Structure formats: structure tokens, C-alpha cells
Amino acid sequence: MTHPNTAATIEATRDTVIVVKDVTTAFGSHVVHEHLNMTVCKGEIVAVVGGSGSGKTTLLRAILGLQGIRHGTIDVFGEPIASYQGAARIALTRRWGMLFQSGALFSALPVYDNIALPLREVRTLPESLIKEVVMMRLAWVGLSPADAALMPSDLSGGMIKRVALARALSLDPELLFLDEPTAGLDPQRADEFVSLIKALHSQLGFTVIMVTHDLDTIRDLATRVAVLADKKVLVEGTIEAVMQIDHPFIEAFFHGERGARAMGEAEKPMNRVQETSQQPHGK
Numbered sequence: 001m002t003h004p005n006t007a008a009t010i011e012a013t014r015d016t017v018i019v020v021k022d023v024t025t026a027f028g029s030h031v032v033h034e035h036l037n038m039t040v041c042k043g044e045i046v047a048v049v050g051g052s053g054s055g056k057t058t059l060l061r062a063i064l065g066l067q068g069i070r071h072g073t074i075d076v077f078g079e080p081i082a083s084y085q086g087a088a089r090i091a092l093t094r095r096w097g098m099l100f101q102s103g104a105l106f107s108a109l110p111v112y113d114n115i116a117l118p119l120r121e122v123r124t125l126p127e128s129l130i131k132e133v134v135m136m137r138l139a140w141v142g143l144s145p146a147d148a149a150l151m152p153s154d155l156s157g158g159m160i161k162r163v164a165l166a167r168a169l170s171l172d173p174e175l176l177f178l179d180e181p182t183a184g185l186d187p188q189r190a191d192e193f194v195s196l197i198k199a200l201h202s203q204l205g206f207t208v209i210m211v212t213h214d215l216d217t218i219r220d221l222a223t224r225v226a227v228l229a230d231k232k233v234l235v236e237g238t239i240e241a242v243m244q245i246d247h248p249f250i251e252a253f254f255h256g257e258r259g260a261r262a263m264g265e266a267e268k269p270m271n272r273v274q275e276t277s278q279q280p281h282g283k
Helices: 056-063 087-093 111-121 127-140 145-149 157-168 187-204 215-221 248-255 257-263 269-278
Strands: 016-027 030-041 045-050 071-076 096-099 175-179 207-211 224-229 232-237
Touching (some): 030 056, 030 207, 030 232, 045 056, 056 071, 056 207, 111 127, 111 145, 111 157, 127 145, 127 157, 157 187, 187 215, 207 215, 215 257, 232 248
Parallel strands (some): 045 207, 045 224, 096 175
Antiparallel strands (some): 016 030, 016 071, 224 232
């Protein structure tokens, strides 16, 4: 059974930041994505979900231009990602930020220098301005000026995430990539971090594409969900719309025991499965 992909039906009047069209990626004879389509519009927070081996990270790498594609096009800010070369590529990387799953802080550098590094790479900013920006970014993520002197080894898991977020936002990017943003955090710290991202998104208006398997994060943060299954984006839409699609992955992910708790479903998973099987597709 096929399911509608809303990438083709997004209003033409909305500003698009990322357009993935008819993309096929493969490693040798192993095809990861086949005729995949996805669109991310300005100001959205799009969560990419899928089972193990569905190619979530591969898709993220392809959008970033770190992974070649066999067929199709990927446009970022209105231009093919492959067309950004030399100075244009450097300028592009200043328009986006990346939060890695582990934080990926430089262990030999204190917090201050980790956040300052992207600013110094611009090579035109005086150190006085860099200091001002670093301190502002620390305040954005709820850290104090004293935290700037700490080494990554001195930080808790939650602080590592906050410093990594401050670094990702150091150049005030238009686009933010999040790879499992709450991985490794306890429930309270995860909730706090999601609230922080949500508040910054509201204030700064950047666009977010995130890979996550955490249902609470998806529920609390995502404005739309893109489901990777069967080598393509099976469906894009609000979480409520996605949950109505009749597909084994969606049933297991959103309507299983964990999904039922996260989404606040009152009925038991088995009852939900039975009801879904009796409903017309997409209703």
C-alpha cells in the first residue's frame, strides 16, 4: 500500500529551506534511499524518524553535502547543495549549525574556546566582539560566564549539550541540524533541553531538522514529522496526521506501549491496533 507524501503538496507560497527531490543514495549495491522526497520550510522543526538502518543519518549527511547521492537533487537555501564550492561552501556553513549526538566538544579546549572557534574561523572578527558573542551564547543556553573556563571533562551531560548548542548557534545560523538532541540525558534534563531549544527557536526563528527516536522530544518540539520507511519518506505531516497512517513502522513506533505513554493515548496498544485496522486509510 502506498501513502501520500506531503512534500509535493506543501504550499508554493511558503519559503522552502531544504528540498530533497527524487533522491537515491546507495553504498555499492546496497540502496539506502530510493526516489526519496522531503521538504523543510522556513521556521519549521521537522523530526526525521525511522527504524534502524532506514538511513536517517545518511539523509542528514546528504543534506549537509557530506554524502554523495546517486540520483536526484538536494537544494538548500534555493541552490543545489553540490553547487556550493569554495567560498560559497564556506559561506553556506556559516548559515547553519550542527548539534552532534555526543556534543563533539574539543576535549583540549575550554568551553570559551569551543564556542569561539566558529567565530574565529570567520577571521574578520576582533577578539573583543568574539568575547561578547561567546558570553551572549552562554547566557542563551542558561550557563554563566564562570562556566566559560571549564574544560569539557568538568561538564555534566546536560552542560555538554548546552555548550554544544551554544557553539552551534555561535554564528546565529538560519538552519540548525540536531542529531538525537536528548540522547544520554535523564528525563528531567531532556525536558529542560527541549524547553530551551523551543524557547530559542521562538525567539530566533531558525529552522530545525532533527533526527531523533525520542517520542517525548517529537511530541514537545516537532512541528512536523517525516517518517523514513521502505527506502523513502513514507509520509510528512503533523504528528497527529502521521499517526493515522496505516503502516507497520508507524503502528509500532507511535502506537506501541512507549508511544501510547508519550502521546497520552488512553487506550491500550492492542485496542489501538484493532481500531486502526478497521478504519479507512488516512482517516
